[in-house]
Amino acid sequence: DGSLGPLRLAAVAAQLLTALALASTARRRWGDRAGRAAGVLYLLVSVGLNPEDAQAATFEVFMLPFTAAAVRCADRGQWTRAGLAVAGACLTKQTGGAALAPVLWLLYQHPYGRSTALLRTVVGVALPVVAAALLTGPSRFLFWTVTGSSSYATFAGSELHVLARGLTNALILAAGCAGLLPPVVRVLRIARTGAADLWLWLIASAGAVLLGFHFFGHYYLQLIPPLVLLATGALQILPPYRLTSALLTSAAACALFLLWGLLAPRPDLAHTERLAAAVQARTGTADRVLVWGIHPETYWLAGRVPASRYLTAGLLTNYSGGRDGPQVGEKYGVAGAWPVFRGELASRPPALVVDDSRGLPFAPDRLPSLRRFLDSRYQRAAVVDGAVFYVRTR
Missing domain, CATH: 3.40.1010 (Cobalt-precorrin-4 Transmethylase; domain 1)
Incomplete structure (x- = not known):
């Protein structure tokens, strides 16, 4: 308890694991070049929020490896592991359960053994959650994770304050993801990428950000992994120079956010x-x-x-x-x-x-x-x- 160094190193490791999981998923779907691009793009845009949100060891940082691992495992038909990863995300932060949406979509697309796959996924999700509930006491577990503060998860009373924060942090994230958004938007206009699970992941994550109506900046970190994979998929059907442009733009944004973190007064x-x-x-x-x-x-x-x-x-x-x-x-x-x-x-x-x-x-x-x-x-x-x-x- 005399140093925050170990926690910071753990946060760095969590970000690297997230990048590796995304790179692995992209490589399986689109090849080696896409895998390298996804890993690098994620690390560049992972700092794209207020430094106190994205450059700190927040609980979302430790949730992200689990969400990325859940999609990676489901993409490979590893249903028990996918369920365990969803449980890990959810136990780190409740909204990490949004990763279950793409997992279930991929399970639905699975050509055979859906019943067995569903059972294995449910068991994977349930075992860690039930174990945590039993260790801490089921009623206390429910209270402190779901029902403990109904006043927190309300929209009434501070509407303009909350909406202003939501819009501000959305704009900051858009600046951090300036290299990702153009290829995604362009591909939306000209082609379909067949990445329905990734869109579902992004939508579910956006719902998680909305949940509770608070819009703190670190909530938006949950959007970055699906955005990275969507952009990586889009770049595969665009001219090669688009990837170079995305990487350079992301690197420039990363540099600006790092300077913000280093030089801004506290x-x-x-x-x-x-x-x-x-x-x-x-x-x-x-x-x-x-x-x-x-x-x-x-x-x-x-x-x-x-x-x-x-x-x-x-x-x-x-x-x-x-x-x-x-x-x-x-x-x-x-x-x-x-x-x-x-x-x-x-x-x-x-x-x-x-x-x-x-x-x-x-x-x-x-x-x-x-x-x-x-x-x-x-x-x-x-x-x-x-x-x-x-x-x-x-």
Whole structure:
């Protein structure tokens, strides 16, 4: 827990595995040249989003090798492996289950033994999911993966905020995929590629991005593998110079996004580092602290133990759903979270509370339980970079 290096290396490995799986699928369908093109194109466009979305070790990055492997295995008639890969994708992130759509399409196109293939696929999907449910408790598994926060998966309350984010991230992804989109569009106009499973994969992935109506940039990573294969297939029936153009355009876009990641300022990180330094200066190594905000890395940077299992205000207020106000508050949090939170604070009061809401909708003044807790035991001691520090009085 002293370094993020291993996690970053794992993310690099996940991207390489995704590229290899896509290259293998393209090679089987269209030959060696197409395989090389698919692998290279994927790696070039994989950074084509806001760097905080595409160049970080997000859970979508670790989901993508499973989705690409599911299609690769189904393309070869390896149905149990395809099912296991779908399960791996789904257990990494629920929307990874979208990979089941192309798998089932390829199964339907299979010339013989469909019943056996379907059974093997279902068993492959079900075994890891059921095992995970049994290990964690079926009711808890269902709660935390499906039913736990109905307020999160709603469109009401922040329509313009959410739609603006969706459009912005779609445009950013289009810029990152500038080398892929022209051949796909051109082939749509002049020919059919016979890639119905890939179109189904793209449509199912787009549905996964829409699910929940939040449109965070990292959600869009799920669209890149099917886009790469569709573009690779399109380039096979276009003149050779089209492939060169696609590679050069993708390389240029990749360079721009890498420069963005290297040179763009990081105001949130700078704020968190200042906050962590202040927390470290005002507490001892054995003290527990509560940072009321959306930056859990503050605890890690400060080297202090959290006073609660809830590392951000998200699960307690629904702010992590990207809402801009109307559906943020105690009543929108995950069911049962506030009694647990209040119990934790009562049994082990933190030595320091940092209110890092800075005018956002989860400020303590909008949360009666937290406001009462602060008023009963704490006094305001300082303001650091807009965050209010409270020290315990009793």
